[in-house]
Amino acid sequence: MTLKGTSYLRRYWQLYALLILPVSYFIIFKYGPMYGIIIAFKDFNFFQGIGGSEWIGFDGFREVFAMPDFYKTLRNTFMLNFFDLLVSFPAPLILAIMLYELKFAWFKKLSQTILYIPHFISWVIIGGIVYQVFGTQSGMINNIVVSLGFEAIPFLTDKKDWLITYLAVGVWQSAGWGTIIYLAALTGINRELFEAAEVDGAGRMRKIWSITLPSLKPTIVTLLIINLGHMISIGFERPYIIGNTAVRDYSDVLSTFVYRMGIESGQYTLATVVGLFQAVVGLIFVLGANYASKKLADQSIL
Amino acid sequence: MVKAAKGKKKAIALLALTLVSTMLFSACSGGGNGNAQNNKENGGEAAAGNPVTLKVEVFDRGNSPSGLSITDNYLTNFVQDNFGTPNNITMEFVPVPRSEEVQKLNVLMASGSDVPDIVFTYDSGTFYRYAQQGGLTELGELLDQHGPNLKAFLGEETLAYGEFEGKQFALPAKRAHLGKYSSFIRQDWLDKLGLPVPATTEELYNTLKAFKEQDPGQTGGKVIPLGMALAPAQYEPLIWSFIQPHSEEERYTLTQQLGSRDYPTLLPGFKDALAFMNKLYNEGLMSADFGLDEDKKKLNEDAANGLVGFFSEDDMNPFYPDGLYATLQKNVPGAKLSAVDVYSNAEGKHPKPEYAPVGLYIMIPKSSERAVEAIKYLDWMASGDNLLHMQNGVEGENYTLQNGIPVVKADAPEDVKNRIYNQGDMAIISNGKQLGDSEKNVEAYVYGMPEAFHEETRRALTVSRSDTIKPVRFDRPIEAQGKYGTGLLDKFHEIIVKTTMAKPDQFESVYETAMKDYMANGGQAILDERKKAYEAMNK
Numbered sequence: 001m002t003l004k005g006t007s008y009l010r011r012y013w014q015l016y017a018l019l020i021l022p023v024s025y026f027i028i029f030k031y032g033p034m035y036g037i038i039i040a041f042k043d044f045n046f047f048q049g050i051g052g053s054e055w056i057g058f059d060g061f062r063e064v065f066a067m068p069d070f071y072k073t074l075r076n077t078f079m080l081n082f083f084d085l086l087v088s089f090p091a092p093l094i095l096a097i098m099l100y101e102l103k104f105a106w107f108k109k110l111s112q113t114i115l116y117i118p119h120f121i122s123w124v125i126i127g128g129i130v131y132q133v134f135g136t137q138s139g140m141i142n143n144i145v146v147s148l149g150f151e152a153i154p155f156l157t158d159k160k161d162w163l164i165t166y167l168a169v170g171v172w173q174s175a176g177w178g179t180i181i182y183l184a185a186l187t188g189i190n191r192e193l194f195e196a197a198e199v200d201g202a203g204r205m206r207k208i209w210s211i212t213l214p215s216l217k218p219t220i221v222t223l224l225i226i227n228l229g230h231m232i233s234i235g236f237e238r239p240y241i242i243g244n245t246a247v248r249d250y251s252d253v254l255s256t257f258v259y260r261m262g263i264e265s266g267q268y269t270l271a272t273v274v275g276l277f278q279a280v281v282g283l284i285f286v287l288g289a290n291y292a293s294k295k296l297a298d299q300s301i302l
Numbered sequence: 303m304v305k306a307a308k309g310k311k312k313a314i315a316l317l318a319l320t321l322v323s324t325m326l327f328s329a330c331s332g333g334g335n336g337n338a339q340n341n342k343e344n345g346g347e348a349a350a351g352n353p354v355t356l357k358v359e360v361f362d363r364g365n366s367p368s369g370l371s372i373t374d375n376y377l378t379n380f381v382q383d384n385f386g387t388p389n390n391i392t393m394e395f396v397p398v399p400r401s402e403e404v405q406k407l408n409v410l411m412a413s414g415s416d417v418p419d420i421v422f423t424y425d426s427g428t429f430y431r432y433a434q435q436g437g438l439t440e441l442g443e444l445l446d447q448h449g450p451n452l453k454a455f456l457g458e459e460t461l462a463y464g465e466f467e468g469k470q471f472a473l474p475a476k477r478a479h480l481g482k483y484s485s486f487i488r489q490d491w492l493d494k495l496g497l498p499v500p501a502t503t504e505e506l507y508n509t510l511k512a513f514k515e516q517d518p519g520q521t522g523g524k525v526i527p528l529g530m531a532l533a534p535a536q537y538e539p540l541i542w543s544f545i546q547p548h549s550e551e552e553r554y555t556l557t558q559q560l561g562s563r564d565y566p567t568l569l570p571g572f573k574d575a576l577a578f579m580n581k582l583y584n585e586g587l588m589s590a591d592f593g594l595d596e597d598k599k600k601l602n603e604d605a606a607n608g609l610v611g612f613f614s615e616d617d618m619n620p621f622y623p624d625g626l627y628a629t630l631q632k633n634v635p636g637a638k639l640s641a642v643d644v645y646s647n648a649e650g651k652h653p654k655p656e657y658a659p660v661g662l663y664i665m666i667p668k669s670s671e672r673a674v675e676a677i678k679y680l681d682w683m684a685s686g687d688n689l690l691h692m693q694n695g696v697e698g699e700n701y702t703l704q705n706g707i708p709v710v711k712a713d714a715p716e717d718v719k720n721r722i723y724n725q726g727d728m729a730i731i732s733n734g735k736q737l738g739d740s741e742k743n744v745e746a747y748v749y750g751m752p753e754a755f756h757e758e759t760r761r762a763l764t765v766s767r768s769d770t771i772k773p774v775r776f777d778r779p780i781e782a783q784g785k786y787g788t789g790l791l792d793k794f795h796e797i798i799v800k801t802t803m804a805k806p807d808q809f810e811s812v813y814e815t816a817m818k819d820y821m822a823n824g825g826q827a828i829l830d831e832r833k834k835a836y837e838a839m840n841k
Contacts, residue, residue, distance in 0.1 A: 047432075047669075048435075131594060135594070136591050137526075137589065138591075152590070156591070157591065244593060244594050245532060245593050245594075245792070245796055246594070246800070248796055261789075266404075267785065
């Protein structure tokens with residue numbers, strides 16, 4: 001028997017009341033600002049405000065698409081994200097399984113705490129550490145390399161070496177924190193499965209392969225979809241701080257491009273165009289990934 | 303049934319509440335115009351007797367001594383007591399972080415209502431953009447009516463920089479000392495090796511090689527013969543010395559102004575400068591990580607640790623108390639730094655850029671209701687001995703006058719010294735101390751330094767003023783520079799870093815690619831516009 005409107009509300013109104021805060025958060029901070037998207041179609045002059053500026057249709061888009069730097073930053077965004085996905089996505093999974101296999105609770109707790117710490121360090125500070133460790137002339141690692149009689153490695157100033165530095169730092173910063181979701185999912189596995197497998201004579205790797213990984217599959221797929229949705233958007237701090245003039249061919253990405261256009265040069269129209277472009281492509285990626293995973297693995301989040 | 307209705311009512315009430323609060327929020331965020339109107343009404347009331355508020359931007363360098371803040375210190379109180387209170391004006395200082403002045407100013411200007419009545423920037427491109435977009439109050443008439451002292455103080459040459467399409471939209475601060483750069487060499491290293499002070503770039507190269515091979519500082523192989531950073535003070539003197547003689551037309555059209563500086567990207571000789579840097583780099587004569595060092599931190603550290611043999615820098619920078627030279631002498635007893643003029647061109651001269659005779663561009667946003675008060679404030683600063691007081695503090699306590707030059711009392715107690723810790727950022731109408739003529743102004747700088755460094759400071763200030771190149775000035779703004787300037791400056795740095803760090807046999811191709819990239823991202827647009835502007839100017 002279904003509940004009629006009023007009695008339904010009477011029964012569940014508390015739940016709706018609870019919803020008010022998050023919903024208003026989304027309205028105020030996520031939907032409200034979308035009004036600003038129309039800046040992309042206007043010759044924005046902030047002394048006249050959004051309403052007073054002149055409409056220019058798609059001229060802003062034409063200008064952005066004619067910029068050679070736009071394609072370079074777009075390519076770099078995809079490239080850095082793609083490599084990040086290859087390297088940084090499996091890292092927390094592997095780490096989580098390793099932690100899960102640990103026998104001593106105290107050691108496990110200790111390792112977890114140590115692994116989480118980098119996540120709480122600001123990128124600005126990480127940038128400082130990176131320069132100290134990887135510098136060519138006086139960096140810690142190169143001091144050792146040089147004292148062993150080899151030539152210094154330009155970790156920060158050669159673009160290929162820089163890419164590796166960038167990825168490694170990313171793993172160091174995020175892998176520990178990323179294990180949390182996997183560890184939460186792992187606690188949900190029925191212990192009896194492992195016992196049964198042991199009786200059947202399964203070794204450790206076999207158990208990981210046949211029990212742990214399949215149980216994590218929904219989590220992995222969900223995270224993968226979320227990550228794919230972010231393929232075109234890239235955090236600002238990491239490439240901006242770890243990047244430098246010598247490696248701008250790789251380190252210049254859409255977010256730093258938008259920063260330069262919008263905040264530094266005051267060209268809000270063009271910056272908004274790039275932002276809107278990112279949003280649209282991002283949406284296509286999320287829907288595409290979701291569709292693919294529904295077809296292939298029968299898992300989806302929408 | 304009654305209960306059910308109650309529940310529904312509650313739900314509706316809550317929903318309504320959410321809606322109302324949402325609308326309130328969005329009203330606040332989108333209500334720039336509404337607020338401006340409110341201000342107008344308040345302003346009307348204030349004129350009837352309540353004090354009005356004058357909001358003035360102030361740079362915050364995060365260096366306030368403990369107990370003081372950038373908005374509450376000796377100078378803010380001095381301004382309030384001597385200008386504010388007598389004129390029924392409440393002064394309010396709005397801090398803006400120095401390192402992100404343009405970004406923060408953009409945000410303030412966009413907010414419309416919160417913007418201070420007096421704002422400023424060092425970036426002429428930003429000033430032109432605001433003027434072009436109609437965001438600034440025209441100041442010509444106001445200046446005539448309310449700012450006679452100010453007008454006389456700034457003078458025509460400086461004021462001309464604040465014009466946009468023939469109208470006065472900014473009041474540029476007057477610059478006291480136009481010199482920029484000097485070079486410095488470790489005299490004790492030269493003495494040890496029995497070498498003379500190098501007089502030309504070629505001699506410098508040999509000296510650098512000697513520094514590298516003989517390591518007079520006994521650094522254990524860590525010697526950096528030429529200290530370099532990705533900052534104008536380091537690369538500009540080197541690059542400009544390679545620029546070949548060129549016509550006036552070339553000077554106007556082939557120079558590119560990025561931000562507030564002129565760059566010789568297209569002038570003949572630029573490539574030779576890069577080739578020289580490439581040679582130095584590949585022979586290990588130059589800081590290896592200079593491309594990472596945009597704030598000169600590494601260079602300063604290396605030089606203070608006695609690793610650097612030669613470098614160029616802002617003329618006075620090494621001499622400040624506890625600055626580079628003082629630290630170097632502490633770290634390396636007996637170290638001696640000499641101010642020298644080395645980088646030379648084919649004619650044996652030492653060309654280097656000088657500043658335009660302006661500092662900050664002071665502007666009054668169009669939305670300001672207090673333009674008259676703002677001009678009065680700046681006029682007050684320019685009249686009597688107010689500027690002298692703001693820059694130097696109290697006579698007899700902070701300084702003594704010697705031959706008309708205020709000499710800092712080094713033994714003044716800390717709290718007295720702290721009175722003027724922010725004088726440079728409060729006395730906005732002047733860049734540097736103004737004492738009547740440039741010789742005196744320079745002497746004032748010299749006396750501001752620790753006594754042991756007076757002689758060397760004087761020499762550095764002489765170096766920075768000789769053989770200088772004046773900035774190119776058009777009678778109209780070059781729009782492409784405002785649009786692409788900031789981005790192109792990054793590209794310019796890319797050219798330097800990439801060509802310098804390229805393997806010698808790849809120099810040509812790296813140079814070609816980097817230049818192409820530069821031209822495609824706005825360099826060509828600037829060139830075209832400057833050519834047109836030059837033609838129009840000479841009609």
